[in-house]
Amino acid sequence: MRIGAVAAKEFWALVRQPQLLLLLLVGPVLIMTAFGLSLDVRDILRPRALVVVKPGSEGAELFERYREEFTDRTQFVGTTGDLESARRRLQRGEVDAVITIPPDPLGTVASGERTPLGVVYNTINPVFGTRVPARAYALVLDLNQSLIETTIGGEIGNLRTIQERLNELDRRLEEASAAAEELASEEAQTVTTELDEALATLEGSLGALEESEAVEGDVSETLRGINDAQNVLGEVREVQREGTIGERSGLTDLRESVNSAQEALAALPDDVSPQVLTNPFRLETENLATPPDVVGFYARGVLAILVQHISVSLASLAVVRERLSGAYEFFEVSPLRPGELLAGQFLTYLGLVLGVNLAVAAVLAGFLGVPVEGGYLRMAFAMVLLTVASLGLGFLISALAKSQLQAVQVSMLLLIASGFFAGFLFPLSEMRGPGVLVSNFLPATYGIRALQDVMIRGETVSTYDLAGLGAMAIVALGAARFFVGRRKH
Amino acid sequence: MAAIRAEGLVKRFGGEEVLKGVDLSVEEGEIFGLIGPSGAGKSTLMRSLTGYLSPTQGEVEVLGRAPVAFGPKEKRRVGYMPQGFVLYGQLSVRQNLNFVAGLYGLRFGERRRRVRETLEFVELWEHRRKVAGDVSGGMQRRLQLAAAIVHEPELLFVDEPTANLDPILRRRFWEEFRSLRDEGRTIFVTTQYVGEAELCDRVGLLAGGSIVAAGTPDELRHQAFGGENIELHVAGEPSRLTEHLGLLEDLGSDVEVRGGQNGKGEAVSVVRLLVDDADSKLPEVLKAFDWADIRSANVPKPSFDEVFFRLVREQ
Structure with a gap:
């Protein structure tokens, strides 16, 4: 019964606060919707890549041949021949990776070395930052595989031609060897000698018969035939004697074939290692930034979110508390101006939050050993900027809230939104649509980036973040002043 | 100012x-x-x-x-x-x-x-x-x-x-x-x-x-009351006063007489009338009753609760 009474009281108290109910319902729904619409998981792992390749070179030809390998693995931005401009775009954050293809990749392989595929990226994120080298490694594997497939197809054709030539060579070699063996044999030489001697005896006998005129008819015709036979026989003997049997039996052609086959084989790289042949490309990565460890990286985000949350929470209760306690009515009658009230509260909260910042920074640097590359002065500057903008936002919430619960609720929603959309959990570069819109209104978005620039990269706060936080502080404080002063019934 | x-x-x-x-x-x-x-x-x-x-x-x-x-x-x-x-x-x-x-x-x-x-x-x-x-x-x-x-x-x-x-x-x-x-x-x-x-x-x-x-x-x-009250306490029954009330009505309005007893058990009449200004009218009222045995005369002030009630009710 008593529990029921309390439950009913709570229910009606909530129902009587439609704005709070609306916030309770709409706030989380909006955040979830924006989150769903803002993150494309497929794109998270595909860096924006710019390919640097010399136009008209063998590298450019290779890129065109394997273009899909590049475009499928990345969000392909385009090609350029200017490496320096590509690196500048990388430093400006317009692309995530610059891939450099050498002008003569196959020549390098032919000389026995693996061709370097240069991949330059610029990230300090030790988690999401690994996607560029990971993707680049996969790209090199793909390229190597594709290259091997197409190259082996071509080379198999060449080997077939060489094989056919060798078969012909083998056949002709066999014939020539048989002929040479036959002509050059001892038996053939004996027969040749005996035949030569017989022909000489026959020529002598016929010569004597012709002189004795004992034989009727024309003997001279027969003698010419013998002479011809002797001449042929002489050539045979000369070949046998001089060893030119190879040339005359086709061995010269055979040598040419052999030379040709040797040239074909010489065309193949003879001292290329199997590793080069199977992996013609190798990956050369370069990160322009020096990423810290995971704790070091996320510590800045935690710091920025803490600063924002403490500032917003403090300031969001400031005015609404005075209004609900009745003190604001007292102030309205006193000479205190709304701007003076805000300024007084602002100064105290600024001092308080900066004190907290100092303590947190001391823990970061002293206990966790997180380095501050850009120096403590720059870090303090970034934190002051973030604190001022966050306090401004808190005061604006306070000026508009109708109850402390409402102010607390909005502060909590802001904290949750910052976790998702300020670049703390997911890189801002992966945000799309509503997520980007929301991120622009969160001090932590600028604060995280500013602290990363200062603490990790060792740079000063960028003009963009300076302007963002400055504009947010001016607009929020101005609007808070307007709404606090306007609430006259 | x-x-x-x-x-x-x-x-x-x-x-x-x-x-x-x-x-x-x-x-x-x-x-x-x-x-x-x-x-x-x-x-x-x-x-x-x-x-x-x-x-x-x-x-x-x-x-x-x-x-x-x-x-x-x-x-x-x-x-x-x-x-x-x-x-x-x-x-x-x-x-x-x-x-x-x-x-x-x-x-x-x-x-x-x-x-x-x-x-x-x-x-x-x-x-x-x-x-x-x-x-x-x-x-x-x-x-x-x-x-x-x-x-x-x-x-x-x-x-x-x-x-x-x-x-x-x-x-x-x-x-x-x-x-x-x-x-x-x-x-x-x-x-x-x-x-x-x-x-x-x-x-x-x-x-x-x-x-x-x-x-x-x-x-x-x-x-709230349209004037001020004067209250007289006179010895004797109210019937003794009847013939003199006409004098009071010339001096004020809402003349009211009621009987009662004092602490000794004697009969007392309480006379109340409303006048425009009690300070100026009181001597005249006392003069009109100089024949009577007036035990007390006062100008009672009604409580502000009564004043408030009357004014709000009239509104």
């Missing part, structure tokens, strides 16, 4: 008209009490006079200027004690008063002096180090009063200062108001204790969003 002047003051919240053409004038150096039933619009009227609320219609002038247009200089001439305790329970009594003195621009030396003087005036100096959240409700109200007067305002708005306080403390508050009035300050005070109207120099009765009566307490009483 009027410290406060309102003419045809209308204040609406949404469709609800809380003040319906209030006409009011408060002179410098007087305590003006605003009484009225709960929900009559007393706090709304006071907030309209302090400049916290803008009038929907009509004119308001405080110290010669519309209070919504007050700058810091004019605001320093005004003090305000809201209905509840709106200072800071976490701060000490002195810290709270220091803060308020700072709001009104008192510099360090002067602030120190005034904080002490004011705390002594409201008898809180001994409790100056106590945390305001820990002191009694009465002390908190006195601290709130101190906050309203620490800068020595010419005009003080006090909203129900004695609500929920015991009679002794209420009396002390009124002593303090009179003391401030004697210093030449103007005090505009609302109260739900109708009897406190008697302690004011002038009183306005707010009912249904309008001032239904305004004047000194006696003027209001006169207005």
